Amino acid sequence: MARRDPSRAAVARLMRWYARAARDLPWRRTRDPYAIWVSEVMLQQTRVAKVIPYYTRFLKRFPTRARLARASLREVLRAWEGMGYYARARNLHRAARAMAPLPEAAWPTTAEAWQRVPGVGRYTASAIASIAFGEVVPVLDGNTRRVLARLDDYAGDARSARGEAQLLGLAARMMPARNPCGFNQGLMELGATLCTPRAPQCARCPLREACRANTRGTQALRPRPRVARRVPHLGVACGIVRRADRVLIAQRPAKALLGGLWEFPGGKRKRGETLAACLRRELREELGIRVRVGRERGALDHAYSHYSVTLHVFECTLVSGTPCAIEAADVRWARARDLARYPMGKLDRQVTRLFVG
């Protein structure tokens, strides 16, 4: 028997529910494409509650695309600091600069055109096109993927190309020609608030009668759980090298992880290497200097998305050489009191607070 998609009445219930129950989020109070673009980029990897203050501050500091284009990358990274995934900030800045010759009101208006903007993938492009420009195009993010997989009781891998095509097809068939923004946002909101990964609140769900997983009791199995990967752990050492009231910092290459951010120089320990030997080698390779490694000030743990690190922080003394940016984008003797002006990742900012000064 052919499968039936959720009816128009079910879709209408979803949209009425969204109109009634939607959380009041700052980016939902605007149709300004710039503000929606910024919010969607920030929301790519970061929770709503964390994004709100960053979004508000960012728009205050860079209220228009032209203002963002005029800002330096350092200012933009500093405003982004603490949110992680800094490639998002670099791409936003690069895209604003690329669009700078256009009038402020000129924007890409379709998902296809938005996908040519640096840092904008399929999901973000579809979200911006439907929310800011009313394009009838479905969105597939973590929330809508879960809702659609449950609606369809989809037993395959919802992250595979085939699974995504199936779920996007379902969303496209359900999507009304009028108010595509309300439909997409309704699905996203449902996934964020009721159709959560654990313990979905099906009794309160506007789609409960149309939901196959609800009928079959398979909610906990949809989408199909992924096999957990083992996350590697790395030992890393960094040095605090001082000269009077200054301290040596290096800027990470633009294309590296945390590219464009500043750090205390150092790097990953190789197999069989002591932390002190690692630090001497890294500073020689990275900056062309020889150092004496002194006492360890402390160790900090941090988990990134694909690995975790323990950063060991050492006092170091410069023995010979003048720091040069050999494997870094730039190098500075920065006054300790000026370090706040340099964008840094979470660990290096902690090193600043705990061990410098």
Ligand code: SF4
């Ligand atoms: S009925 Fe339950 S599982 Fe189905 S969409 Fe609603 S909240 Fe999700």
